[in-house]
Amino acid sequence: MIRQVSLLTLERSATPDRVKALESALGDVASSISGVSHSHLGRHLPGSLMGDYTWDICFDGATPPTSEDLIADPVLAEFFDPSNPDAVVADVDAVRFEPQNLGVPEPGITDFVKRTLFVRVFDGTPADICEKFERDIMRMPTYVSTIRNWAFSRTDSALLPTKWTHVWEQEYDDVEGLQGEYMMSPFHWGYIDSWFDPECPQRIVDTRVAHVFCTAQASVLAWK
């Protein structure tokens, strides 16, 4: 199974009607485009950093359409084609990967918040240090009770070139689970954050991250 997570930035000139049409088309690509088994489009909530939407899709074969072919599909091209004056999407920042580390104890979660974090671990970081960072991130659900489901994956630049190295996704019952306990957990600020803190000598993650969250009706991380 291959997943793609895309952060979409709208054209400033996009009209409400065109945005509504985009929402309908992207949320429905699983039924309209061959090779796509699941799709979810979520508008970012206030506090997100980067883009206007998270577009999650899952492919049902080992050789999915390329990212370029996907947005060039007749169903979607009108929204993405920069030569179209009515294009809606100004920028796509996407990653692809095979899901690697998952904790989905609540696959039936409904009406919740999905948070996505793209990060870049610096080139040249020793493998054992990177693996320690990865193990530490995956300890967070142990210490943050509001994380209902989670996934942590290395991106695969062979599937889709990207500057991002990892994707850290969580599903919460509500925004408070993310902005409250997640941010207030001593395990987060007092331990995990040192991997990100530019004044900490153990830091290995670029300061620039993509931190976004949106509502969803059914679990994305439970996709199979």
Add this chain to the structure above:
Amino acid sequence: MAAIFVLDQIRLHPGKLGEFREKLAREYIPAARGRGLQLVDSWLTPPLELEDDGNDLVLLWSLEDLGAFWKMRSLQGADPEGARWWEGTGAWVASRSRKFMTRQEVSA
């Protein structure tokens, strides 16, 4: 929430204590104060400057609360001055660690 404490343990190259203390006082402490870090105290171990080995300078900082912590982190993201300062200390600093702490009562 109560104060957060930040502990820096800095291994200095031999003979560099005086210069580093001056550099720290002149450059880092005022800038760190602007990010919410208050220097609580500082120590030297072993408790005399060694001529043939490095000493550890230990700095204890405080942040007012968790809001101050995330404000500091936001400021670091917008302005890499603090990170650059540490990157430029190689002539004085051999190695260092930074840890975050909360007060823990211990009673006999």
